[in-house]
Every structure is written in structure tokens, then in C-alpha cells.
Amino acid sequence: MHLSLCYSPLSPFCRKVRLAMDHKQLAFSLVETDSLQDLPVWNPRAEVPILLHGDFAVFNSPDILAYLDRAYPDAPIYPSEARRHAEVRAWERLADTQLDAIVTVIGTWSFADLPPMPPGLFDAAQRDIGVIYDQLQAQLADGRAWVAGEIGAADYALYPHVAAGSALGLKFDPERHPDVQRWFKALRARPEARIDTAAVRDWWAQREHKDVDTTRVNWGTHRLEWLLANGHADWFAAQVRQGKVLWSTGPKNNAYNSPLAPAWARAMVARQAVGDANSA
Ligand SMILES: N[C@@H](CCC(=O)N[C@@H](CS)C(=O)NCC(=O)O)C(=O)O
Structure with a gap:
């Protein structure tokens, strides 16, 4: 298949x-x-x-x-033993939620048309990512090659954020995080990471020809929580009022507007448009 x-x-x-x-x-x-x-x-x-x-x-x-x-059980990415599996999931979740929130929010300024970054946001990112890199350093300090035993989901979840963070100036500190640096270099040299790096470079090289919506941003779940928790609710509210926010949930859910959405969702969008016109 x-x-x-x-x-x-x-x-x-x-x-x-x-x-x-x-x-x-x-x-x-x-x-x-x-x-x-x-x-x-x-x-x-x-x-x-x-x-x-x-x-x-x-x-x-x-x-x-x-x-x-x-x-495809060959070359497993999760351990089968319960405790080690839970440990890998915890690192993957940290990458998907905490690290993603910091790096992707800051990275949004590199492709979207946004007003200047709210004061203090970059400093907050440096502070919060430093705490995560301290945790990762502690995990790797025993000299292990990969985050949780064999290479797998934990490493692959963390790596794109660490790479993107570096490009955005949210770097680990080689003196404070020497084992993070060792892990990052070893992963970056692997064939699967070379494919990943080439794909990211190609995307940016072709940036001009990419059909990406730079006027509206889908901040999403943990990213939005991190932005608001750092005191930027008013900044974000202004973005919402200006129609510059996309949603993955609620009545304006992006998916409802897709031509591929199921009929009930398209009908709901149509009803909403009539409602908006009537109340205008
Ligand atoms: N929990 C999901 C999150 C996926 C996600 O947030 N994807 C983003 C891109 S990084 C997306 O497609 N957002 C919708 C949009 O940008 O409109 C996962 O782990 O796959």
C-alpha cells in the first residue's frame, strides 16, 4: 500500500x-x-x-x-518497555508543546507580515528555551548518544526545534550545554537529517514562489498559550480584531472552509455567511 x-x-x-x-x-x-x-x-x-x-x-x-x-516495526522509533516508552513520549511531548511554542512563535516573525515583535518576547523565549536546554543537557550529560537510548521519536521531535531555534538566534550555549551541542552535531550529520536540512534550505531558496499566506497566522494551541502567558493578550487581541488570525477550532475553523471539507462543514460556513450578511 x-x-x-x-x-x-x-x-x-x-x-x-x-x-x-x-x-x-x-x-x-x-x-x-x-x-x-x-x-x-x-x-x-x-x-x-x-x-x-x-x-x-x-x-x-x-x-x-x-x-x-x-x-513498519523495523528500526523502531519507540521502545517497547513501558517505562522507557513513557520517557520517550515525555520528551516528544516537551518538544511538541513547550519547545514548539517558543521557537514557532518567534519564527512566525520570519515569514509573516506582523507588527514589530512585542517588547520582551524574544527575551522570554531565550529565558524559557534556556530552561529546556538545561533539562536536555542533564539528560545527555552521562555521555549517551541519543536522548532516550536508541535514536527515535524523542530525538526526531526535538531536532527540528533545536535547528530552527539556532537559525533564529535562540541558541543553546556550548559552554552551558556541551552535550546538547554534541547530540545536535551527531544528529545533524545523519542521512535523515541531511534530507531534512536540504528540504528546509530549498523551501527558503524558493520562498518567492511559495503560496504562503503571510497576512494571517494560525497561532494554535500551546503557541498561543505561551504568547498570552507572557503578557501579550492585548497584542494578540488586536491581531484578532484586524482579521489576521486563522483558527483550527471554533466556527471559523480553517478546515470548514476547505473545498475538501465534508458537506456539513461547508453548509455551516454558508449558514454563517448568511448570518453575517443579515447582521451587517
Ligand atoms: N498536534 C499536531 C500539530 C500540527 C500543527 O500544528 N501543524 C501546523 C503546522 S506546524 C498546521 O498545519 N497549522 C495549520 C495552519 O497553519 O493553518 C501534530 O503534532 O501533528
Whole structure:
């Protein structure tokens, strides 16, 4: 059965999945998309990555990795032993939630048309990422090669954020985090990471030709929480009022507007448009 991955090299979750698929040496095609209109299947949150296995769709990156590990058990990315599995999941979750929030919020200024970054936000990012790198340093300080034993989901979840963070000036400190640096260099040299790096470079080299919505941003879950928790609720409210925010939930859910959305969702959007016109 054919495997394909709906993917954007800008997305750390897509990068994680691709790294894991290349680690498993799977044959797959990429459906590269910068626009949700291109998504070939329905995901209720209209987010990538989406894995297609034949006509079966899996979304949410940890669910995709778990599916892949069951469908293709060679070169496992999760340990089978309960405690080690929980440890890998904890690192993956930290990457997907805490680290993603910091790096992706700051990274949004590198591609979207936004007012200047609110004062203090970059300092908050440096402070919070430093705490995470301290944790990672403590984990790696015993000289282990990979975050939780064999290379796998923990490493592939963390790596895209650490790489993007470096590019954005949110670096680990080689003196305070020498083992993070050692781990990062070792991972970066692997074949699956070289494919990932090349894909990110190609995307930025082709930036001018990319159909990415730079006027509206889908901040999403933990990213939004981190922005608000750092005191920027008013800044964000102004973005909402100006119609510059996209949503993966609620009545304006991106997915409802997709031409590929199910009929009930399109009907709901149509009803809402009539309601908006009547109240105008
Ligand atoms: N929990 C999801 C999060 C996926 C996610 O947030 N994807 C972002 C890109 S990094 C997305 O597609 N956002 C929708 C948008 O930008 O409109 C996962 O792990 O796959």
C-alpha cells in the first residue's frame, strides 16, 4: 500500500515525521503544501502532517509515529518497555508543546507580515528555551548518544526545534550545554537529517514562489498559550480584531472552509455567511 505524507518543511511536526520515515527507510511520496486548500484529506483541524496509507489517513504527529512503528516495526522509533516508552513520549511531548511554542512563535516573525515583535518576547523565549536546554543537557550529560537510548521519536521531535531555534538566534550555549551541542552535531550529520536540512534550505531558496499566506497566522494551541502567558493578550487581541488570525477550532475553523471539507462543514460556513450578511 502506498504511503504519502502531506508535508511542509516549515512545520516542525512534518519534519519530525519525515525524519522518522527516512530513519525507517520507507518509500513514500510527499504532498508538499503551503496552503490548506491543497490538503487531499479531511483533518478536523486542517493541520499538517497527514499520513496517507492507501486511502487511510492518520494525523497528529505522535499518532502518525505510533502508527508507523506498528505498521513498519523495523528500526523502531519507540521502545517497547513501558517505562522507557513513557520517557520517550515525555520528551516528544516537551518538544511538541513547550519547545514548539517558543521557537514557532518567534519564527512566525520570519515569514509573516506582523507588527514589530512585542517588547520582551524574544527575551522570554531565550529565558524559557534556556530552561529546556538545561533539562536536555542533564539528560545527555552521562555521555549517551541519543536522548532516550536508541535514536527515535524523542530525538526526531526535538531536532527540528533545536535547528530552527539556532537559525533564529535562540541558541543553546556550548559552554552551558556541551552535550546538547554534541547530540545536535551527531544528529545533524545523519542521512535523515541531511534530507531534512536540504528540504528546509530549498523551501527558503524558493520562498518567492511559495503560496504562503503571510497576512494571517494560525497561532494554535500551546503557541498561543505561551504568547498570552507572557503578557501579550492585548497584542494578540488586536491581531484578532484586524482579521489576521486563522483558527483550527471554533466556527471559523480553517478546515470548514476547505473545498475538501465534508458537506456539513461547508453548509455551516454558508449558514454563517448568511448570518453575517443579515447582521451587517
Ligand atoms: N498536534 C499536531 C500539530 C500540527 C500543527 O500544528 N501543524 C501546523 C503546522 S506546524 C498546521 O498545519 N497549522 C495549520 C495552519 O497553519 O493553518 C501534530 O503534532 O501533528
